[in-house]
Amino acid sequence: MIEEDILEYCNNKIYEYSGTGELLFEDGQKFDCEFVAFQMKNGKILFHAKRCRSKIQQYSSPKKGYCRASFVGVTDKKYKISGENGLIIHIESVNDERSITCSFEILNVQILENENKREVHFGITNFEFTGNECNERILTLNLKESARISIQKLQAYKKIMRWIKTFRSIDVTCEAIFNLSEEKFENTIEILDNLLYAMSIARGTKIQWIYYEIFDDKEICISRVHSSSRVTKVYSSYNLIDPKDTNSTKIFLENAKPIFGEKNKLVEPMRELIDSHLDSLIPGVYLETKGANLGITMEMLKESFIRTAEKDGINKENILTEEKFKELEKSIKKCIKFEVKEKEKRALMYKNLKSINRRPFNTLISDFCKEINFEVNEDQVQLFVKCRNKLVHTGNFYCRYATEDKERYPQLKDELSEYRFLVDFINKLLLKSYGYKGFYLDWSSTEGPVCKELV
Structure with missing residues (x-):
């Protein structure tokens, strides 16, 4: 058949x-x-x-x-x-x-009837790394407020990575191992899910687990669970932290504490914006589509920033308080009513009034950068906003329209240069959102990534 x-x-x-x-x-x-x-x-x-x-x-x-x-x-x-x-x-x-x-x-596969559970091994896709133990085959992580995790390469790791990179595919490259005498099994999935988002940021590609195996104290596999509901994506080569840089990888993963998290747990909007950013890096998609998606990622970052501030009783979105603006709104409506005689036009203008009380997009980005201690030139913020506006509103890169700015900014040399500028800008925001200080890969050059230090 x-x-x-x-x-x-x-x-x-x-x-x-x-x-x-x-x-x-x-x-x-x-x-x-x-x-x-x-x-x-x-x-x-x-x-x-x-x-x-x-x-x-x-x-x-x-x-x-x-x-x-x-x-x-x-x-x-x-x-x-x-x-x-x-x-x-x-x-x-x-x-x-x-x-x-x-x-x-x-x-679900039950291999042996045995309640003696010693370790759980999760099959991890597309994670490239250099270990710090056993001839670089094992990367050990001591996460804050949780057990020690070992990430161990599969036997055919080198061949698998060559295949993944060549064909931009998906495959299990390693296993994340938890000792169940140190950590309850119920906690391991949540700990690992949060870690996988940090790993995905570090590598600029979606990293996921798709199965796990339970082993007893004799290192015999007693059960295995396969899951197809875990979202996987094809390999992307936009590493934010060099896979060969073991020290920087460990520093980032062990100390990753997202600004939009609760007790070291990622809040859902942060997970969504990380996934959005990773989609902007996937190969085989139109550059304009990926560029527009970077603009959406920035919108999500901005929104998370505003909502987080709101929880602390701070209004980052508006210039005036709601009470003060309502008083001003009455005066503005009187002027409009006096000057604009057509009822339909007045109604349209009234609907747009609240927008004049909203803080400009570039101001919110600058405030967000200050909040996460990311020092950025105001010119770079302005350029990012111009690029984002063109992509979101026209579906085209700003470099196609820029005249004076094209001579001023090398980032506007062509579409690829502009795209990489946007990628690098958001990469740094995400790393700083996790409180990272250290070496990273700058992708703003079309000649390839350059290792720089983020302070």
């Missing part, structure tokens, strides 16, 4: 299982089946059931893509296996037998 051919052809697997079990549709239909299931390098989980025989007399084909499915079974190696939150992709029937292909969000 077609699905079997596709599954056999696929060489993009990291784990594969086969065996027998029961497939259950959410509408109550049940099937005994033989199966093959695997997780791909991008995290997706595919499941193919063949020789499916319905366990109820009346069979009605569900709408694929709309009917959820679950699965329980046993692998050929006698592992217990179950799939959760499955989505039906394809059903093919021949006489009384059917083949059914699904994708699952979660695949």
